[in-house]
Amino acid sequence: LPGRAEAAARARTEVERLESQLARRSGALQENRRSLGTSLEAVQEALPPGAALVEYTLYDHWLGRGRTEPRFGAILLGRTGAPRWVELGPATGKDGIHPLIARWQDAIRAITPPSDSETTNLLQALHDRLWRPVEKALPAGEREIIISPDASVGFVPFAALWRDGHFLGEDYLFRQVSSGRDLLARAEVPRGPRSALILAGPEYGRPVWKRSAGSVAAAGLSLLGLRPWRDEATNELPVAYGPLPNARLEGERIAALARQHRFHPVEFPPGRDASKPRLHLHRSPYLLHLATHGTFLPDPEPLTRAASTDLAPPIVLPRSPMLRSWVALAGANETLAAWRHELPEPSADGLLTAAEAATLDLSSTWLVSLSACDTGLGSIRPGEGLFGLRRGFALAGARHVLLTLWPVADKSTRELMEAFYREALPSGDAAGSLARTQRKFLEQWRKSEGPARAARWAGPFILSSRGR
Numbered sequence: 001l002p003g004r005a006e007a008a009a010r011a012r013t014e015v016e017r018l019e020s021q022l023a024r025r026s027g028a029l030q031e032n033r034r035s036l037g038t039s040l041e042a043v044q045e046a047l048p049p050g051a052a053l054v055e056y057t058l059y060d061h062w063l064g065r066g067r068t069e070p071r072f073g074a075i076l077l078g079r080t081g082a083p084r085w086v087e088l089g090p091a092t093g094k095d096g097i098h099p100l101i102a103r104w105q106d107a108i109r110a111i112t113p114p115s116d117s118e119t120t121n122l123l124q125a126l127h128d129r130l131w132r133p134v135e136k137a138l139p140a141g142e143r144e145i146i147i148s149p150d151a152s153v154g155f156v157p158f159a160a161l162w163r164d165g166h167f168l169g170e171d172y173l174f175r176q177v178s179s180g181r182d183l184l185a186r187a188e189v190p191r192g193p194r195s196a197l198i199l200a201g202p203e204y205g206r207p208v209w210k211r212s213a214g215s216v217a218a219a220g221l222s223l224l225g226l227r228p229w230r231d232e233a234t235n236e237l238p239v240a241y242g243p244l245p246n247a248r249l250e251g252e253r254i255a256a257l258a259r260q261h262r263f264h265p266v267e268f269p270p271g272r273d274a275s276k277p278r279l280h281l282h283r284s285p286y287l288l289h290l291a292t293h294g295t296f297l298p299d300p301e302p303l304t305r306a307a308s309t310d311l312a313p314p315i316v317l318p319r320s321p322m323l324r325s326w327v328a329l330a331g332a333n334e335t336l337a338a339w340r341h342e343l344p345e346p347s348a349d350g351l352l353t354a355a356e357a358a359t360l361d362l363s364s365t366w367l368v369s370l371s372a373c374d375t376g377l378g379s380i381r382p383g384e385g386l387f388g389l390r391r392g393f394a395l396a397g398a399r400h401v402l403l404t405l406w407p408v409a410d411k412s413t414r415e416l417m418e419a420f421y422r423e424a425l426p427s428g429d430a431a432g433s434l435a436r437t438q439r440k441f442l443e444q445w446r447k448s449e450g451p452a453r454a455a456r457w458a459g460p461f462i463l464s465s466r467g468r
Contacts, residue, residue, distance in 0.1 A: 038181045044079050046183035051144035053077040053180050054134055058091055058151040072097050072153070074134050077180065084137045088129060091151070097129055101152045108406045108456065119452040123162035131161055131168060144173045144435075148180055151380050155405055159438050160459030162451065167442045167459075173435035176464045178385065178394065185399075185466035193264040194366075197282050200251025200291035202274035204241040204350070205333040240333045246410040247291035250371065253418045254289055261425040263287065275330040276356075277348055284364040284397070290327050290352075291417070294372030294404070296388060297324040299379065321379035322355035325388040327372050354378070354392030363397035367430050371417055376403030376462055390464055399467055400430040404460040412457035416441050434463045 047053060055075045060068040070091040076084040090096045104122045107114045114122070130153065147158055159169030168174075177183060248271065255268040263286065269278055274292075282288075299321075331350035338344050346356070362368065370389060378388020385391065393401045402420075416437060424433035438458055445454035 038184060040077075040083070043180045043183055044077060047077070047079045047146070048144060049079070050142055051079070051146060052138060052142045053146045053148065053177075053183070055148040055180055056088075056130075056150045056153045058153075072130075072150075076134060076137050078139050078142065081139075086133050086137050088133060098152050100125055100129060101155055105155060105406070113456060114452055116450045116452045119455050120162045123157075123160060123167075123455060126156060127161035127163050127168060130156060131158070132163075143171070144175075144432075146180075146183070147174060147176045148178065148182075149176065154380075154386050155377065157405055157455070157459040157462070159435070159442065160455045162455075167446065167451075167454070169435070169439050169442050173432065173439070174462075175431035175435060176462050177466070178464065182466045194262075194286035195282070196255070196258040196263040196266045196287040196289070197279070197285040198251045198255050198258075198266070198268045198287075198289045198291075199274035199279065199329060200254075200268070200289065200371075201244050201248030201271050202292055202328065202330040202332070202350075203271035204243075204293075204328060205331050205337075240336060241293045241328050244292065244410050246414040247371070250291045250414040250417050251289070253414070254421050257418075257421050257425055258287060263425075272330055275348065276350065276352055279329070279352065279360070280347070283361050286364065286366050287369075288362070288365055288367070288398075289369045289371065290329075291369075291371040291413075293328040293332070294370060294375045294389070295326055295328070296374045296377040320355065321387040322358070322392060323353050325354040325375075325378055325392075326351045327370060327375065327389070328352075354387070354389045357389060357392030358395040360393075360396040362393065365396075365398045366428070367400045367402065367424070368393050368398040369402040369417070370404070371402070371408075371413055373404060373407040376405045376460070376464075394464065394466070399465065401464045402430070402434065403462050403464060405462060406456075406460045408460055409457055412445075416458060416461070431463050431465050434461060 043053065053076075055077070057073055057075065058070060059073060061071040063069055072088040072091050074086040074088060076086060088097065091098050093099075100122075104126060107118060107122055145158070149156070158174045159167065159172075161168040251268055255266050258266045267282075279288075329350050329352055331348070333350075335344050335349040335351055370393075375389050378386040378390060380386055390401060390403055419440070420434055420437040423437060424430050427433060438461060441458040442454055445457055449457075
């Protein structure tokens, strides 16, 4: 009918606007309520012995005569004493912190991986700007560091920063919180047995838009975060989510460890059932592990018609960052194919977005592991924080969320995840277990594979926590 397509497009735009607005307001409301009842002494009391909280902040520095300059600083808080302020310098400009972080992100995502020297030079520069001044103000003996990042600092791999021939994570144990107030959050104790739901190595379905390796579709869809994989039988390059054999093996090993430590029930469905409907059947599993592909799409303006030359109709990306960040579950490729002519039913479309994650009931969930590429990324909104999977699972109530800051490798991720769970399941200390596991692999791979591979394989993992 005339005008029907236009009306549908306007309705979709309005839904996205309202969903984005709701996510912002609900997060802000929770923060405001918690901040009203939080004192400095309470946060200090919540710090573990030997730990310090470092809250990075982006602010407008007064230059006089009505002029300001965006700068970074850090507030350092120990278990006793007054907070200390550390000046870190300009955020923008030729030598600013924002451009330095962007150079690292570009390097780690380049088609040709950075060399050992390129890797260490960039990570050393980040260390000198973001950590060296803080360390000078750090009391002696404090080796556990709780980072509360702001703006682009949320994309910095503190454990992988480089100095004096080794990684910073070999000297300190790092964990993250959205705010120091998160240390005061109380975890809901599960009633009955601890359950585990493991969705690993989903069956994504048929490839999308088969073309030769040099086609416009292959190039264009790669821009949208869909990584190409080669079909050895036909030598074609389906631009879609390819199989992850090590993710399936990762799920098997973690399921076995969970049963060994008396989790019950432990559900590890076959790949075709590693789906959104299966996830929605479970209320607040104690452990939720997703081993799959992850995607975060940047702001849509430059990409809206990036792949339109070889596709009809062109892909139009949603405006809300909570809809542009997702993990792929069973049937994801079928959804990507359907996008050419229709929008599949969201409840079973194979793409778990950050907005949908926020609607899950994870109030009793101890740990969510997002063992996938780019799950720690998102869009930064001034004064509102980071919008993406990190926020979605936090709003759902998860106590700890394990995330990644760049694309991860299938085999090395399985090895690191298995080692992490071997320590975390018996101890219950998710944050400490990840930090110690990361320390082990950073050192081990630095010596056997060199610093570039060690940083790329072991550096992207962070744990965002709530509670003591």
